[in-house]
Amino acid sequence: MDNDHITVYSAKSKIQKIRNRRHTKAETKAYKQKPPPHEKKRTPDMGVRPGAKEDFKDIVSLILANNDAEAFMWTSKILEAIKEQAKRMLHEIYDYTKDLAYTDTRSPEYRLQGVILDISTFRLFQAVRSDQSEEKTNRPFIKVRFTNKELTYLQEHYVITPADKASNNYTFTWKKYYFDSLVNGLGLNSKPGNPTYTPTNLSASEIIDNHKSALVSFGFDTTNLDLDLPYLYCIPKMHKNPYKQRFIAGSSKCSTKSVSILLAKVLSEIKSGLQKYCSTEYSRSGINQMWILKNSKELLEHLKSTHFSRVHSIKAFDFSTLYTTIPHSKLKERLAKIISNAFSSKNGNRKYKFIVINYDKTYFVKEKSDSENKYTETDIIQMLNFLIDNIFVVFGGKVFQQIVGIPMGTNCAPLLADIFLYSYEAEFIQSLVSERKRYLASDFNFTYRYIDDVLSINNPKFADYLGSIYPSELEVKETTETNNSASYLDIMLSYDTDGHMNTSLYDKRDDFNFSITNFPFLSSNIPSSPAYGVFISQLIRYARASTKYMDFVLRARRLSDKLLSQGYVCDRLTSSLRKFYGRYWELVIHYDVPLSRMVDDILS
Known part of the structure; x- marks a missing residue:
């Protein structure tokens, strides 16, 4: 992505940078003697520096203490003070962002300068009139027409989105470039597009009607549901050079959301059962076939084990675009088998008849249940196939069907990916055991995976088996930093010459080329x-x-x-x-x- 078309903003960090400019000694001394209050303030903080803030305080205090019109003669002084602070603030903003975006009249900085002045003025008057009579309060002191004009300009020319992996930072992307990126990604021009999506001849209303019929057949009440198709959008990856984009399906009102939520509960219960089963098998056989990791805290608990008293290898890997490369046919086949096994005993006979999904609990039952929210194995598999076969997104008035992978925006997506990969990992370990290669299988005991991030400890040849473990459609890359260290999730792992493991916190945002608001x-x-x-x-x-x-x-x-x-x-x-x-x-x-x-x- 062309870096010239994107500007990243952290409004709080900009204001803080402005506040941290050099003051006079008198200002600094006064500021240290009276630190900013941390309780609720009567007058809103307007983002001004210590010296000017005291001036504002004196003026506003006088106005609040008097209810007569004479007190408002001070208004002109307030405005002059605001203008002076705004000018200095804008100067700092330009200094900070001059290397990040345009400095002409089309740039976000230029359009925001008037907004800063107008909003600062408006906020001050809000504070002033908050202490006045109801009659005076109802009379506005200022009209924000200028602010509306500038904000309208920004809406018309820029797309404002959070930055990837820094959701409290907002980016301004030139609108034409933003839509060109989506158009190119979907292949709406002569260039080859993303193989994940393909245009469909069905209209959005036809698809939604089909979805409603399916939902009713599954037992869902669609009467009060506001159904729609997901819309496709992207957020810039500002930490990449050049910038890239992450495509996301906005699914807040998705017509398949109810099914996805139900499947998330079912798959979560199945995953929990698999983890308990594999833990029991590990304690009995000494072979670990469950690599799924809950979070980095769980990893740190594992690392306290005596198994890691001597470490000689640390390797890290990740899947490239996992969500958009999983083949639908294999996903349905693998998940159907896992679901079927969850309803069956080891010998293949039926163990459970229903899975019951209550508001706060999901569980299997063998025969009868009075719950209205009970589903058979067939019901769950049918809903799974329906969800995978009915992934649509809308863009530019056109409807596209996702024919490969699963959308990142749907509720059960992480569980689908997690259990799909588990099926291959467990199958690989079981094949080694059946081939009487238990020693080799035990080399994978200290393998951990969190969704699409894999960590292997004391198994230097792990990379040699990637092709034997995972399907060929998935690309796995090694991300190990050095021979004796690797970052995994938010942990940096390393070992010394004696094989002692050391851990420290790792945050990839430390390397971002902009300030993070977190x-x-x-x-x-x-x-x-x-x-x-x-x-x-x-x-x-x-x-x-x-x-x-x-x-x-x-x-x-x-x-x-x-x-x-x-x-x-x-x-x-x-x-x-x-x-x-x-x-x-x-x-x-x-x-x-x-x-x-x-x-x-x-x-x-």
Whole structure:
């Protein structure tokens, strides 16, 4: 993707950068003496610097203290102060974004400058009139026609979306380029498009009517359902060079959503049963055929085992475009077999007649059930086939059918992919055991997979067997960083010359070429206690992931510096750190570091 057509914005980070400009010594001293309040404020924070904020406070206090018209003579002074702050703010925004986007009248920065001034003015007047009589409150002080004009321009010329893997950062993409990307991806021009989608002659209304009939046959009530087909959109991958896009099917009102939600509950129960079965078999045979991982926390618990006292190999892999490359025929065949096995015993005889899906619980029953929400094996397989065969998306007034893969937007998509891959992994291990290659099968005991990310420990030849494990349609690439280290999920794993395993926190967003907005600002409207609770929750996460004290400190110090720059008070962060140390001492006891040193290392 052409980088010139996309601008990434983190509004809070821009304002914070502006606030952090150099002040006079008097301003800095005054600011330190009176830190920003963390409780609910009477007057909204308008994003101004400390020195000017005191001026605003004096003027607004005078206005709020007087109900007569004479007090509003100060309005002109307020406006002048706002204009001055807005000019300085805009100057900082241009400095920050000059390398990221246009600086002409078509660029988002140019159109936003008027919005910043107008909204700042409007917010101040809102604060002023909030303390006035009802009669005066109902009379608007300002009309935001200029703001509406600029925002309308942005709507007409740009598509505003969150950035991939940084959902609190928003991107402005030139609209023509955005739609060209979708057009090229779908093959609506002379260029070959994405083989995942193909045009259909059916209209959206015809497809929805067919879906309604199928839903009724499955026992769903469609009376009050607002059914529609998913729409295709994309979000920029700003961390790629050049920029790429991730295609997503927006399925909030999808006509197959009810079926997808039900299948998600069924498959989740089946997956849980498979994990229990494989765990029992592992303890009996010493062979692990369940590689599915719940999260990185579960991985860290596994790594505490004595099996990892000596490590000699760490390999990481991932599937390229897993969701859009799974063949439908193999997906239906594999999932149908898994579902059938879930209803049967080991000898193949029927064990369960129904699966019952209640509001808070899903379970199998052998014979009878009074529940209205009970389904047979045949019902579940029919719904699965219906869902896979009826994946449609709408774009530009045309309807496309997805003929390969599963959409990322549907509820059961992760479970479909997870169980599909499990079927091949378990089959591979079982074939090794049946061929009396138990020693080779045991080499895969320390293999972990989270959806499309695979980790193999102490099995340096894992890559040699990828073609024997997974279907040829899926592409698996190795992502190992070095010979003795690899990143997996949010963990960096490494081992030293003695084979000792070390872990630390890994965040791929650290390498992004733009600032990430991922923690609350105290100037926002959230209460202060949950905001400071973020500090404790992140310290817990860092301590769990970090084997070495210095890795923990580096992360914690980076976080504290960021929070302090976002208006947090050092004394309250210190108090939060003390709470963390006292309540979660088991996470830091192996560091053998007293609290006083930890406070100095993180907050000094």
